[in-house]
Amino acid sequence: MKLTRVLIYYLIIPLFFFMSTQSWSADNTTTVSYLEGPAFKSKDGKDWKPLLRGDYLGANESVKTGLRTRLELTLPDGSKVRFSENTLFKVESLLVTEEERRFEMKAIFGKVWFKVKKYKKLKKISVYEVKTATAVAGVRGTTFRIDANEDLSSLVKVYEGEVSVNSLPTESEDKGTKPKYISGPKEVKGPHEVSREEWSYIVKSWQQIAVSPEGAASKPVSFSPEEDKSDWVLWNQEMDKE
Numbered sequence: 001m002k003l004t005r006v007l008i009y010y011l012i013i014p015l016f017f018f019m020s021t022q023s024w025s026a027d028n029t030t031t032v033s034y035l036e037g038p039a040f041k042s043k044d045g046k047d048w049k050p051l052l053r054g055d056y057l058g059a060n061e062s063v064k065t066g067l068r069t070r071l072e073l074t075l076p077d078g079s080k081v082r083f084s085e086n087t088l089f090k091v092e093s094l095l096v097t098e099e100e101r102r103f104e105m106k107a108i109f110g111k112v113w114f115k116v117k118k119y120k121k122l123k124k125i126s127v128y129e130v131k132t133a134t135a136v137a138g139v140r141g142t143t144f145r146i147d148a149n150e151d152l153s154s155l156v157k158v159y160e161g162e163v164s165v166n167s168l169p170t171e172s173e174d175k176g177t178k179p180k181y182i183s184g185p186k187e188v189k190g191p192h193e194v195s196r197e198e199w200s201y202i203v204k205s206w207q208q209i210a211v212s213p214e215g216a217a218s219k220p221v222s223f224s225p226e227e228d229k230s231d232w233v234l235w236n237q238e239m240d241k242e
Contacts, residue, residue, distance in 0.1 A: 028094050029056035030073045030081075030103075034239070037069030037085065062090040065110070070235065075103055077117055079128075082239065084111035084232050092131075106131040107148045113236045116141050134211040135165055143240065144203075145233075152213040157223065158203045159237075165209050165217065166200045 032055045040048040041055070042062045051063060057073065064087070065071055071083040075094075083089065087110020095102040107130060116128065118141030133152040142161025148154055156165055199217045203209050207220045 028076075029058045030075050030091065030094055031056055032071065033074040033080075034070070034072035034082075036071075038066035039069055039071050040064055040066075057091050057094075059091060059093045062088070064088045072239065079103075079117045080113075080115040080239070081105070082113040082115075082236055086110055087112065092129075102128075104129040104131075107146060108133075109148050109150045111145065111147050111232060113143075113145045113232075115143050115236075115240050134213065134215050135209075135217075145236070154211040155208060156203060156211075157208040157228070158205055160205055162205070163203045164200070165203050165211075165220075167215060167217070 032051060032053050035051065035053040039051040040063070041051045041057065042048045042064075043060060045062055048064070051071075057063065063071070063083075065083055065085055067085055069083075069085045071087075073081045073083075075081065088108040089110070089112070090106045090108070092104040092106055093102060094104075112130070114130070130146070132146055132148040132154050134154040135146070135156055142163060143159040144161075144163050145157050145159070146154060156163060201209055201217065201220050203220045206222055206224070208223050209217055209220045211217045
């Protein structure tokens with residue numbers, strides 16, 4: 001459908017990792033390190049089985065959380081990804097070798113919190129990628145959250161570090177090309193909404209950016225800790241201290 005194609009964007013988070021061939025090992029899983037409430041996993045999106053604390057998730061596995069559920073995944077690099085209730089996501093790939101680490105996830109709807117671990121002694125670039133319906137963001141070690149709404153709008157809030165939030169190349173530009181590293185974004189002038197082809201922002205600590213269902217982004221604006229208080233935020237901030 002034309003509308004669907006227009007609305008598909010990705011959240012791309014590149015980190016500095018070692019790079020190598022795509023050989024798979026036992027480390028190519030992410031661990032369910034915390035689970036409160038019901039959650040289910042599936043390989044085909046149909047046969048849903050209960051997810052338990054201590055379980056491992058690998059490529060092509062989907063997870064959905066129920067009411068009053070909180071879920072945390074620990075990646076092989078030590079990064080944390082947490083999910084609120086009524087969230088649906090899919091681990092698209094997770095590659096870990098002695099020389100490369102790559103994580104790709106699709107957040108279909110719900111709330112997701114990221115505590116991305118920083119690396120100081122890495123030689124190459126690998127990709128930490130999270131897809132949502134309306135945003136593309138890139139970081140190297142930071143704390144931020146994403147609300148992926150069912151109407152396909154998105155909200156990105158940054159608590160520590162910086163996140164580059166961009167539109168994805170159009171389908172014609174992206175089709176048939178391999179993933180590649182793209183240099184940092186350039187700031188777009190003015191607070192006006194811009195098209196998918198041109199918008200690019202850097203969102204700094206204690207800033208947020210909203211993206212409409214049509215993929216138009218507003219200029220980043222500041223938010224305060226006081227106005228951002230909620231059980232979800234406070235829980236994540238406590239978990240980040242551990």
